[in-house]
Every structure is written in structure tokens, then in C-alpha cells.
Amino acid sequence: MDPEVEDIRVAVSTVIFSLRTPRAGDAPAVVLPLVKRTRDPFEGLWALPGGWLGACEGLDAAASRTLGETTGLAPSYLEQLYAFGAVDRSPTRVVSIVYWALLRPEEVSDVENVGWFDAADLPRLAFDHNEIVEYALWRLRNKVGYSRIAHGLLADEFTLAELREVYEAILDRKLDPANFRRQVDTSATLIPTDRFRTGSHRPARLYRYNRDVELADRGPLSRSPETSVR
Amino acid sequence: MDPEVEDIRVAVSTVIFSLRTPRAGDAPAVVLPLVKRTRDPFEGLWALPGGWLGACEGLDAAASRTLGETTGLAPSYLEQLYAFGAVDRSPTRVVSIVYWALLRPEEVSDVENVGWFDAADLPRLAFDHNEIVEYALWRLRNKVGYSRIAHGLLADEFTLAELREVYEAILDRKLDPANFRRQVDTSATLIPTDRFRTGSHRPARLYRYNRDVELADRGPLSRSPETSVR
Known part of the structure; x- marks a missing residue:
């Protein structure tokens, strides 16, 4: 075997998307947690949470562990996004x-040394992490169109306006409320409840997702212990 | 840094799908190339083509290189599928x-030590390669529904029956010809030509894919030199 192989190390990093509403009444924005680097390389820059893969842990386990150690966050489900391996992405x-x-907004807690940043307005990050976030955002935008993925950012019950705001935040553009309602009505993904959101506006019906539709079907991988939800 | 990290090595492997028609008139089957292992571990078993990642090459480059070295195959486009890292998937x-x-059938050439196997009828493979093929097949089945991916298995011009046979081979079930024609007609992905396939049956119109639709859009990654087509 080529001895050079020994010089390559494996790390895991995690992109966590959530929504944050700057002020009541504002539209929500897609945000993600970053950790400030306390040593070289890129000391002082913000980076995605992560760390080294342990010799005796699977990839999914390492992603959960390093995310917990750096941010205290514990999403119920982590999905593998992509492996980044350009030669020059790190000094080693x-x-x-x-x-x-x-993560749903209520699952987000503030932890020391962790900053939540607007995904559309990031500073220069360490390594190739700006590129990684850009790719993750692209995947999120694609996925929101053909899956229940917006559910991961909402409470169990939500109004159509709240669901539309999630789509608007992810797609970064306004959607026509009437068209949006028609599209949702013709899909089988939402189930109307008998409950209403009341407040300053007229009461709005609450909906929930049809649980018969898989949130994120990963096919054969979901059966493997390596990739099971913790 | 944890010294254990040094004990983890990085390899690349490739799943190449093509179609093979056992006898003229038969329906095509999804096939893939495997390489017989000539040393431990798993000496004598068939495995996916691949090899070690070089210290000075990107992931995409390593996949292309090791595929060429082991099989002589050079697809114009390799897409990253997934990183497999279970602790027990290999003795080290x-x-x-x-x-x-x-790969289109005409791009397939026979090379010594390489066997082409029916994806639905594989022997016990080395490492976790049976699981990897199962996952790749699942992704192929999913992807064929919402992209032009079947094009990668067909010549530039094809009849609707030939396209339907590709879908049938991938999905492993028969499709109703009239329904299939209707679905294709309502999508904007195919363009009819003025040419016809003649032979033992009545002449069938040839179609080509609408090139305005991306074959496989990978978003921001397609701009990165690390992931560019060779």
C-alpha cells in the first residue's frame, strides 16, 4: 500500500439549519450555528461544528458526538451530506x-462560544466551510420541493402561512399565498386539524403533516445500524 | 489530536451501472463491473473497482484514476454517492x-479480471460492497423519476420503447406503454426527431433529450475544480 495514505486524516463536520425570527412580525431567516476556532489553522475564524473521526466510531456517531461536544445540540436525525476532500482545503x-x-427553533439553545449566523450573510469561514454551507443550502432548497423536509423546522401543528414562511426563508423569495394554498391542497402531505391559531389576525386553521409520508427516505441505509438514529 | 486518527485510511470505490441485453429481443438488465480480489482480505471474492486515495489527489480524481486502473472504464461524469465508514466493514x-x-452499453468494453454482473443477482461481495450496491440501486431508482438520468444509459436518439425498457430495467417492473407515452408527452424532457427506427417491427419515431434540462444538477459543486468533469 502507498505509505502516503497514512498522511490523510478524516474529520466530520455538521451543518445545522434552523429558523430565527429577528423581531416579532418579521419573516423568519435560515440560521446556522458556528464555532469560533481557538487554534491554528484559521484561529479566530468561525467554522462548522465538528472534529476528528474516532478510530472506533462510525461516521454518524462521530457527527453526533462532535456536534454535541462543540454546541450541545442533539438533533434526532443527522443525514450525511457530502464528503469534501480537495487537496488544498486545509494546510494538512x-x-x-x-x-x-x-432543528426546530424551540430546540435551539444558546451555548458559549457558539454563534448563530444568518445563512445568507456569513463572514469568511475557516477552511472551505463557506463552500460547504453554500452546497448544503442548495440541497435544502432542492429537497424542500419534493419532501416533507420543511417539517423539520416547524412545530407539530402549524398554519399554512407559517409553512409558507418556511418555504420563503429557504427559497429566499416570496411565494403567492393563494398559489401556495392550492399546491398544498392538491398534495397529500398535509392534514387539516380542528384547531385554529388565534391572535391579532383572524383565526387560521392548524395543519399537521401526514405521517404516512416519510420525512426523509434513505432507503436501504435506514436499516443499517451504522446510520440509525441515536 | 487523537493519535488514533492516524489509523484510519481513506479509499474510493465506484459503482458503474450499464444495461446488457442477454439475447436479441430480451429485455435489458442493469449490470455493473466487479473486480476479483487477488489478495487478502476477501481474496477470491468480487469487489467494486477502487483503491486508496492518494495524498495529493482530490476525491473525484482518485475515483476516476482507480476506476481506470482496475477496469479501463472512463465515464465522462462520476457523481459522489456516499461515504461508508462502519467500524467493522473491513479488518482494518x-x-x-x-x-x-x-455507462451506455456501447461504452462498455471487456477487460481481463473484470466481470459484469446482473445487479439483481450478485454473489457475496467483499467488504460491505453488497450493501453499497443495494444503496446505489435505490438511489438510481429514486433518481430516474425526477431527472434525465436514464439518458446516461441510452444513445443520443432512442425510441419510446427503448426508453421505457431502461425504466423497466431500473425499476424492475413492467410499465404500461400507453401510460408511459402519456407521461413522457406531458413532460418537457423529450424532443421528437424526424427520424424513425426501422426493423422487424413497424417504424418507431426516434426522440432525443431536451438539452436545456440538466442531466444531473449538482448546484454549487459543479463549479468547483475539485468536482469538475475530467
Whole structure:
């Protein structure tokens, strides 16, 4: 075997997307947690949460562990996003297996040394982490169109306006409320409840997702212990 | 840094899908190339083509290189599929970044030590390669529904019956010809030509894919030199 192989190390990183509403009444924005680096390389820059893969742990386990250690966050489900391995992405040779997850706003807690940033307005990050976030956002935008993925950012019950705001935040554009309602009505993904959201506006019906539709079907991988939800 | 990290090595493997028609008139089957292992572990078993990641090459480059070295195959486009890193998938600790590609039947050539196997009828493979193929097949089945991916298995011009046979081979079930024609007609992905396939049956119109639709959109990654087509 080529001895050079020994010089390549494996890390895991995680992109966690959530929504944050700056002020009551504002539209929500897609946000993600970053950790400030306390040593070289890129000391002082913000980076995705992560760490080294342990010799005796699977990739999914390493993603959960390093995310917990750096941010205290524990999403119920982490999905593998992509492996980044460009030769020049770090001063030493590191292949990073990147995971991603969605967190509902109420699952987000503030932790020291962790900053939540607007995904559309990031500073220069360490390594190739700006590129990684850009790719994760692209995948999120694609996925929201054909799956229940917006559910990962919402409470169990929500109004159509709240669901539309999630789509608007992810797609970064306004959607026509009437068209949006028609599209949702013709899909089988939402189930109307008998409950209403009351407040300053007229009461709005609450909906929930049809649980018969898989949130994120990963096919054969979901049966493997390596990739099971913790 | 944890010294254990040094004990993890990175490999690349590739799943290449093509179609093979056992006898003229038969329905085509999805096939893939495997390489017989000539040393431990798993000496004598068939395995996916692949090899170690070089210290100075990107992941995409390593996938292309090792595929060429082991099989002589050179698909124009390799897509990263998934990183497999279960602790027990190999006697030593190996994380494999797996790529996949589709090859048209005329691009397939026979090479010594390479066997083409029916994807639905594989022997016991080395490592976790049976699981990897199962996952790749699942992704192929999912992807064929919402992209032009079947194009990667067909010549530039094809009849609707030939396209339907590709879908049938991938999905492993018969499709109703009239329904299939209707679905294709309502999508904007195919363009009819003025040419016809003649032979033992009545002449059938040839179609080509609408090139305005991306074959496989990978978003921001397609702009990165690390992941560019060779």
C-alpha cells in the first residue's frame, strides 16, 4: 500500500439549519450555528461544528458526538451530506464527511462560544466551510420541493402561512399565498386539524403533516445500524 | 489530536451501472463491473473497482484514476454517492468514499479480471460492497423519476420503447406503454426527431433529450475544480 495514505486524516463536520425570527412580525431567516476556532489553522475564524473521526466510531456517531461536544445540540436525525476532500482545503490533508440536520427553533439553545449566523450573510469561514454551507443550502432548497423536509423546522401543528414562511426563508423569495394554498391542497402531505391559531389576525386553521409520508427516505441505509438514529 | 486518527485510511470505490441485453429481443438488465480480489482480505471474492486515495489527489480524481486502473472504464461524469465508514466493514479501519456513474452499453468494453454482473443477482461481495450496491440501486431508482438520468444509459436518439425498457430495467417492473407515452408527452424532457427506427417491427419515431434540462444538477459543486468533469 502507498505509505502516503497514512498522511490523510478524516474529520466530520455538521451543518445545522434552523429558523430565527429577528423581531416579532418579521419573516423568519435560515440560521446556522458556528464555532469560533481557538487554534491554528484559521484561529479566530468561525467554522462548522465538528472534529476528528474516532478510530472506533462510525461516521454518524462521530457527527453526533462532535456536534454535541462543540454546541450541545442533539438533533434526532443527522443525514450525511457530502464528503469534501480537495487537496488544498486545509494546510494538512483532511477529508471531511459533512452531515446536516434541521432543528426546530424551540430546540435551539444558546451555548458559549457558539454563534448563530444568518445563512445568507456569513463572514469568511475557516477552511472551505463557506463552500460547504453554500452546497448544503442548495440541497435544502432542492429537497424542500419534493419532501416533507420543511417539517423539520416547524412545530407539530402549524398554519399554512407559517409553512409558507418556511418555504420563503429557504427559497429566499416570496411565494403567492393563494398559489401556495392550492399546491398544498392538491398534495397529500398535509392534514387539516380542528384547531385554529388565534391572535391579532383572524383565526387560521392548524395543519399537521401526514405521517404516512416519510420525512426523509434513505432507503436501504435506514436499516443499517451504522446510520440509525441515536 | 487523537493519535488514533492516524489509523484510519481513506479509499474510493465506484459503482458503474450499464444495461446488457442477454439475447436479441430480451429485455435489458442493469449490470455493473466487479473486480476479483487477488489478495487478502476477501481474496477470491468480487469487489467494486477502487483503491486508496492518494495524498495529493482530490476525491473525484482518485475515483476516476482507480476506476481506470482496475477496469479501463472512463465515464465522462462520476457523481459522489456516499461515504461508508462502519467500524467493522473491513479488518482494518477504512472509510470509503463511493462514486457512481452510468455507462451506455456501447461504452462498455471487456477487460481481463473484470466481470459484469446482473445487479439483481450478485454473489457475496467483499467488504460491505453488497450493501453499497443495494444503496446505489435505490438511489438510481429514486433518481430516474425526477431527472434525465436514464439518458446516461441510452444513445443520443432512442425510441419510446427503448426508453421505457431502461425504466423497466431500473425499476424492475413492467410499465404500461400507453401510460408511459402519456407521461413522457406531458413532460418537457423529450424532443421528437424526424427520424424513425426501422426493423422487424413497424417504424418507431426516434426522440432525443431536451438539452436545456440538466442531466444531473449538482448546484454549487459543479463549479468547483475539485468536482469538475475530467
